[in-house]
Amino acid sequence: MAEDLRTERKGRILAVRDLPTLPKVLEEVSKLVERPDSTTEQVAKLISMDQVLSAKVLKMVNSPVYGFPGRISSIGHALVLLGFNVLRSIIVSTSVFEVMTENMVGLWEHSLGCAMACGSVARMLKLKDAEEYAVAGLLHDLGKVVATVQLPDLKSEIEQTVAERDISYLEAERAVMGFGHDRINAWLADHWKLPANIKEGLSYHHKPHLAQLYPEMACVVHIGDFMARVFEYGFSGDVGVNYLQPEALKILKIRPADFEKLLDELSDQFVELADLRFT
Amino acid sequence: MPAAPLCAFTRTQKILVLSPDPELAALFAAAFTPAEAEVVVQTRGKGAIEALFTDPPDMLVVDAKLADIPGLDLVAMIKSENVYRQLPVALIMDESRLSPDIDWCAAEVDELLTRPMTAAMLRSRVTLALARATRSLDANPLTKLPGNTSIIGRIQDLIDRQEDFALAYADLDYFKSFNDKYGFSRGDEVLMMTARIIVNTVRAVGGPRAFVGHVGGDDFVYIMAIDRVEEACASVVASFDNIVPHFYDTEDRDRGFIQSVDREGNRRAFPLMAISIAVVFNRDGRLKHFGEASQTAMTLKKKAKENPKSCYVLDKRHG
Incomplete structure (x- = not known):
């Protein structure tokens, strides 16, 4: 791919102004924020189910205007620091998808499923700040959403390539755009000054063994992504399950017995999650 | 008018007016009560400078019509001293004398008053300038919260x-x-x-x-x-x-x-x-x-x- 085309596309990606989300989610969050008795915890819980709102909140709180860029990875902390006033402006500036395709809903559910699985893995391993692993899981496919919004003309070409050449969505992205959503994630994380642990989870979830700074984060997101596919919750763009990097299990010291325990626990949680209807 | 200080000021504000114009002095007298502002009017610029430096007022109003020194020169003299930089300074001139040649970017005045002027307008603009100076001087430079x-x-x-x-x-x-x-x-x-x-x-x-x-x-x-x-x-x-x-x-x-x-x-x-x-x-x-x-x-x-x-x-x- 010609370097200038790549630079031009990167520019278009980073110029993203508004990311749309599902109408139902936005409606629920707006209602909660307007109620005088709502607590930060309630609102944080709801926002933690939506990748677009979560990304916007983290982008805002880590912006240099507030004076502590790259420090906040938790939605709850972000809401305490931003306040409901700023949150309202984020809600107002968020649009909804005018046309709801099945794929958009599918990606939304896949992200939520991945977030939940990441949280469970982190808690099982007794990692500090399990919530931050869930945040990285929620945002791991943000690059796909941004690409859809900013490079809409390439979206159908990617999907077509997946179907015709029987390759993964990531490989198709690289074939069509010249870069994958993992790379887009890294650009966005830098541009929005997201904390380094979140950035690593977002940009290395397909190659967790190569993560340098926060290998645990990358490995947890990798496994969360895998689990959401195993339980067939939502749709990531690929039919079937991705390759589970054995190194991820090794780095996290997950034994086969742990893995079974995890599968049991997640199967209950995915059943519960399936009862939630946001679409 | 109430016998209390202006805004949230805890004391009477001292305003020094350098102007040969008796009408301006009369306007100040009509605009503020003695509890709000103690207005001292001096008709010559050069003689006022020493007093200004030793006992600075809360606000300085300089008339462009001063006979002995150009108003903007006097302002520049004061503003070049770091300890007086925060002193709010208003320049008053005839509206008809406003010309494109005046370099407002270099003029270190904080407020511009123009003639013809009314007591109500004078009160509003001077009060605003005083309150604004307090706010910006008082705000914490890091958090911008009131100090x-x-x-x-x-x-x-x-x-x-x-x-x-x-x-x-x-x-x-x-x-x-x-x-x-x-x-x-x-x-x-x-x-x-x-x-x-x-x-x-x-x-x-x-x-x-x-x-x-x-x-x-x-x-x-x-x-x-x-x-x-x-x-x-x-x-x-x-x-x-x-x-x-x-x-x-x-x-x-x-x-x-x-x-x-x-x-x-x-x-x-x-x-x-x-x-x-x-x-x-x-x-x-x-x-x-x-x-x-x-x-x-x-x-x-x-x-x-x-x-x-x-x-x-x-x-x-x-x-």
């Missing part, structure tokens, strides 16, 4: 009106050791974070009438209704304790303490930062002066500091 002058003014005003209120003083424990180890800019991050927590919590709990000020360094003040202050304190403490560990490097955070140097120069371990809050109440007009409030708060603060963890202490005597 000491506004804080004292607000407290004294509430005391004078005998309103019930709770006054909370908050500061950080082990902030100095954090600053020493990580440097000033990381310290500033923590102060910005603390300010944000306090502002949001106090606004959410205390409503729009609540007030937050930044005394300086790691000292903050907030004023709100008596019945909600404990809730706000508990919430500030909880949020601070949750968030502050993220401002440390991972190793220090996992260890739970940092190695730094104390005031005597000895290396020792310091716990993670905590927030201490002391709350003083004014009920039934018991407090007479701002000093009483701050003194009580300082005594309580010592008590709060005995606890190395974040905590708040309420003034039991009238709590």
